[in-house]
Amino acid sequence: MKILIVEDNERVARFVTKGLREAGHTVEHADNGRDGLFLAASEPHDVIVMDRMLPGNVDGLAIIEALRRSGNRTPILILSALNDVDERIRGLRSGGDDYLTKPFAFGELLARVDALGRRGVDAGAERTLQVGDLRMDLLSRRVTRGSRGISLQPREFKLLEYLMRHANQVVTRTMMLEAVWDYNFDPQTNVVDVHISKLRQKIELEGETALVRTVRNAGYMLSEHD
Amino acid sequence: MTRLMRSSTLTWAFGYVLLGIAALAAFAVPLWYAWNVTIFAGREEILRDDAQRLADVFAHDGVAALTAHISQRVGMQIAGERTLLLTDAAYRPLAGNLALWPQGIPAASGMHAVMADLAGQPTHTLLVQTTLPGGYHLLVGRDLSRFLPLERRFTWGLFAAVSFLFVVGVGGAILLRRKMLARVQGIRRTVSAIMQGDLRQRLPTVKSGDEFDTLAQTLNGMLDHIEYLIAGISNVSNSIAHDLRTPLAELRSRLEELATTRPPPGETFAEIDAAVADVDRVMRIFSALLRLAEIDSGARRSGFVRVDAAAVAAEVVEFYEPAAEQKGVLFSFHSEGVAAVAGDPVLLAQAVSNLIDNSLKSVPAAGAISVRVARRADGAVEIAVADNGPGIAAADRPKATERFFRGDASRGSPGVGLGLSIVDAVAKLHGGVLQLLDNHPGLLAQMVLPITAARSSR
Numbered sequence: 001m002k003i004l005i006v007e008d009n010e011r012v013a014r015f016v017t018k019g020l021r022e023a024g025h026t027v028e029h030a031d032n033g034r035d036g037l038f039l040a041a042s043e044p045h046d047v048i049v050m051d052r053m054l055p056g057n058v059d060g061l062a063i064i065e066a067l068r069r070s071g072n073r074t075p076i077l078i079l080s081a082l083n084d085v086d087e088r089i090r091g092l093r094s095g096g097d098d099y100l101t102k103p104f105a106f107g108e109l110l111a112r113v114d115a116l117g118r119r120g121v122d123a124g125a126e127r128t129l130q131v132g133d134l135r136m137d138l139l140s141r142r143v144t145r146g147s148r149g150i151s152l153q154p155r156e157f158k159l160l161e162y163l164m165r166h167a168n169q170v171v172t173r174t175m176m177l178e179a180v181w182d183y184n185f186d187p188q189t190n191v192v193d194v195h196i197s198k199l200r201q202k203i204e205l206e207g208e209t210a211l212v213r214t215v216r217n218a219g220y221m222l223s224e225h226d
Numbered sequence: 227m228t229r230l231m232r233s234s235t236l237t238w239a240f241g242y243v244l245l246g247i248a249a250l251a252a253f254a255v256p257l258w259y260a261w262n263v264t265i266f267a268g269r270e271e272i273l274r275d276d277a278q279r280l281a282d283v284f285a286h287d288g289v290a291a292l293t294a295h296i297s298q299r300v301g302m303q304i305a306g307e308r309t310l311l312l313t314d315a316a317y318r319p320l321a322g323n324l325a326l327w328p329q330g331i332p333a334a335s336g337m338h339a340v341m342a343d344l345a346g347q348p349t350h351t352l353l354v355q356t357t358l359p360g361g362y363h364l365l366v367g368r369d370l371s372r373f374l375p376l377e378r379r380f381t382w383g384l385f386a387a388v389s390f391l392f393v394v395g396v397g398g399a400i401l402l403r404r405k406m407l408a409r410v411q412g413i414r415r416t417v418s419a420i421m422q423g424d425l426r427q428r429l430p431t432v433k434s435g436d437e438f439d440t441l442a443q444t445l446n447g448m449l450d451h452i453e454y455l456i457a458g459i460s461n462v463s464n465s466i467a468h469d470l471r472t473p474l475a476e477l478r479s480r481l482e483e484l485a486t487t488r489p490p491p492g493e494t495f496a497e498i499d500a501a502v503a504d505v506d507r508v509m510r511i512f513s514a515l516l517r518l519a520e521i522d523s524g525a526r527r528s529g530f531v532r533v534d535a536a537a538v539a540a541e542v543v544e545f546y547e548p549a550a551e552q553k554g555v556l557f558s559f560h561s562e563g564v565a566a567v568a569g570d571p572v573l574l575a576q577a578v579s580n581l582i583d584n585s586l587k588s589v590p591a592a593g594a595i596s597v598r599v600a601r602r603a604d605g606a607v608e609i610a611v612a613d614n615g616p617g618i619a620a621a622d623r624p625k626a627t628e629r630f631f632r633g634d635a636s637r638g639s640p641g642v643g644l645g646l647s648i649v650d651a652v653a654k655l656h657g658g659v660l661q662l663l664d665n666h667p668g669l670l671a672q673m674v675l676p677i678t679a680a681r682s683s684r
Contacts, residue, residue, distance in 0.1 A: 084520055085529075085572065103509060105502075155544060181545055185517070185576040186510060189583055194548040217502075 001046035001117045002026045006036030006063070007079065008055050012102075016049065019106045020113065033058035040067055045074050046117045049109070050096070052080040061094040068095035075116035079104070085184065107218030111170040118169060129164040132224030134203060134211060136164055143203075150202055155180065159199060163212070163222040172219035196220055235406055239399025246391040254384050261377075269368065270337060270352065276308070277354040277366040284358050289320070292364075296321035309351065309369060315361025327363070331355060339370070409438050413445070425453045466515065470508055477504040514644040517576075521651040526570050533569045535607045535675065536561035536599040542578040543597050546586065554591045561599040565607040567675045569656050574609075577652040580645040581611040581671050588615035588669070605677040606658070614668040623662045649673065 003020055007013040008031050017027045028045075030036035033054040040048055040063075048067075052060040064076055078096040080087065091099045098112050129136040133146045141157060143150040152160060159180045163171065173192040177183045200212050213221045284292040289312075296310050300323045311322035319325065328351075332338055335357050341348045353367035412430055419427045428449060429442040480501050484494060520526065543559040550557035567574075578597070585595045595613045602608050618626050627650035646660070649671070653660040658675035 085526070101513075103505075105506075181541075182572075183545075183575060183579075184572065185579070186513065187545075187579050187583060189549060189586065191546060191549045194552050195545075197552075198548045217499075 001113075002044070003028070003047045003049065003113060003117075004036070004039055004045045005029045005049045006031075006033065006040075006054065006060065007049070007051040008032060008053075009051070015106065016109060019110065023110055025113075032056070033060070033063050037063050037066060040072065040074065041070060047113050048074050048076045049113065050076055050078050052078060052082065052091070061091060061096070064095045077109075077112055077116055088184070105217065107170065107215070108172050108174065111172045111175060111218060114169045115166055115171070115175065118166070129161065129167075131164055131167045131222055132209070132211060134164070134224075136161060145203055145205075145208065148205075152199075152202065156195070156199055156202070159195060160203070163220070166222070168221065168223045170215045170218050170221050175219070235403035236399050239395050239402070243392055243395035246395065247388055250384065250387055250391070257380075273352060273354045273366055273368060274337070277356050277364060280310075280312075280364055280366065281356055281358060284362070284364075289360070289362060293321040309353070309365065309367035311363075311365040313363045313365075315363070317363060320362075322365070324365070327365075331365075406438075413442065420449065425449070425456060466511075470511060473504045473507045473511075477501055477508075480504070511644070514648065518644065518648055518651055521573065521648070521655050524655060526573060526655060529570055530568045531571070532566055533571045533574060534564050535567050535569070535574060535609055536563065536565040538571055538574045539578050539597055539599045539609055542575050542582060545579070546582045549586060550595065553586065553589075555586065555589055556592075556594040558594070558596045559598075560596065562601065565599050565601050567607050567656065567677065569675065570652075573652045573655065577649045577673060578609060578611070580649050581609075581673075584645055584671075585611055585613035585615060585669065588617075589613045590615065602674070607675045607677070609673040609675070610670060612665045612668065612670045614665065617664060617667055617669040618662060620664070626662055627660060646671075 003025050005013055005016055005020075005027060007016065007029070010031070013029055013031065017029055020027045028039055030039050033056070036050070036054070050060040050064060054060055054063075060078060060080075064078070067074070067076075075097045076095065077098045077100060078091045079100055079102055080091065081102045088099045097116055100109060100112055127137065127139050129138065134143070135145075136143050136157075138161070143152055143157070143160065159176065162176060162179050176192055177187070196212060200210075204210055204212070209224070211222055211224065213223060215221050280292060280296070283295050292312060296312050299308075300310060300321070309322075309324060311324040311327065312320045313327055314320060317327040319327070331340060331353060332355075335355050338353050338355065339351070340353065341350055350370040351367045352370055353365060356364045356366075358364055416427050416429050428446050431439050431442045431446070433439070480497055484497050488494075489497070540559060540561065543557070547557060582595065582597065589595060593614050595611065598608075598610045598612070600608050600610075627646045646662075650660045653673045653675065656675045658673060661672045661674065663670040663672065
């Protein structure tokens, strides 16, 4: 994917750029709002990572609004040191697609960038999801693995749906908390891990290939390949 | 002088004095009018009637009878009430209480108010002069000077009342103003001292319960709260310093050790992972503190909506169920239908989550946690989380909601010591309280949220 990073802190920008390049993405970097707006408007990107506080007291949200007004629909991940719920809402209202608070773990950023970049491709009117021999019918809400039916609680269904929609991508615990439970606080204990392990017990019986992989320092990935 | 005029007490007092004078005038003017017009007119009529009656006696019975009648009346009446005189055509007195026909009376018959020379001295008199057949002259009069002392007394009384009102009003205002100024000065002195930094100062209160006392008590309440907040801030800064210093010190020594000893790569990477974990811990403390500050500021109240506390709690319970199951804890939930409050659903969820999280950490394997949402008799919604873990020692309970407090039982378990502080802050934001009680054994944590939620709190 082609990613544009608008971030004035040199160290953070270098760290993110390097990480994204290692993950196989093409990265452009602008260290101020004007260049960022110019780059974003002049060529297409798959994802834009936008810092909120830019040099010269420029608010990243203003740039996002300018882009959206000009008809640019590129998914944007907002980076911000402001973590108030209200700030988060403002960020998303201005046209941002996701919001990540500084400081962040790179794994979290990468997972969210991947999720945003993929969203355009299979934004969902499909009626079934499939990963390997795991099938989910979104209309009848039936889940099968091979010929075996799997019965899931509503919340487990939602969790599995989220994982399947982001198959072959890393999803972090925070992303699942936000998407499945709508919680944006830190529940302190590893509750999400317990939910995943319960889900695993249901979709991976003895002898079946593992589908949910644990990604160290980041989260989980649903994938048919090891 | 300008300061004197500006004083509201004086203005008010002056206004009241004027009002009093106006009331007196409203009383005196009709009285004066009644006296002068109604009574005076009546008096003239009585005199005229009297003269007519005497003329009738003369017409019926002749001059001798009238002379006898007048002499009898003069003999009966108390001195000077009525002036009577009957003379012949040559103005020689026949009967009456005047020795001579007075000077200065017009010759014509009728009513005259004149200065007449009665008994040797000029007197203001109202007279009816009638000339009877046969040239007899009849004089019926009334001595007006008899009413002078009464009129004078009335005038003086009115004047005295006005003066009294004025003196008492202005004097009282000055006294009142002096007293009020003294109390205002007292408040000002205390407030200046507080502004200079002595936060323990309080306004003096007397137990009279008057307006000033109420004001002083309200201000003292505000000062208590300010002192509490300031103490909270310094307490938090100390706690931040302490709690952040520990992981930062660890992190620093870890990195420094790496730099000096340069261990083999495998060990280096393990150390780096540990360093990242240290940073994560610092970050977690940070975001918890920021969240607390956000809640404490009360800004979240603007986003209050109607929330079903039972549904929120049910969702959190469902969220924690697998974790409880994994630990072998008996986890139960009970609610009595919808328990609506005005609140912030995310914060309420976080509060319940923190309570359950605390219990999960403290109960032994095969312990029990029960969550209950109920509406109390007074309409308040109660969210209770009870466990049978070690609980919190009675002595520690008041401190348990303080920031960074960690009971002996939780030392060594994960967590930063802000969980109950957040629950407490959320309860307060919703105008409620967090109560920590003994569950015999274990902890019973109750959030009580009033139905009128929040706006009136603090």
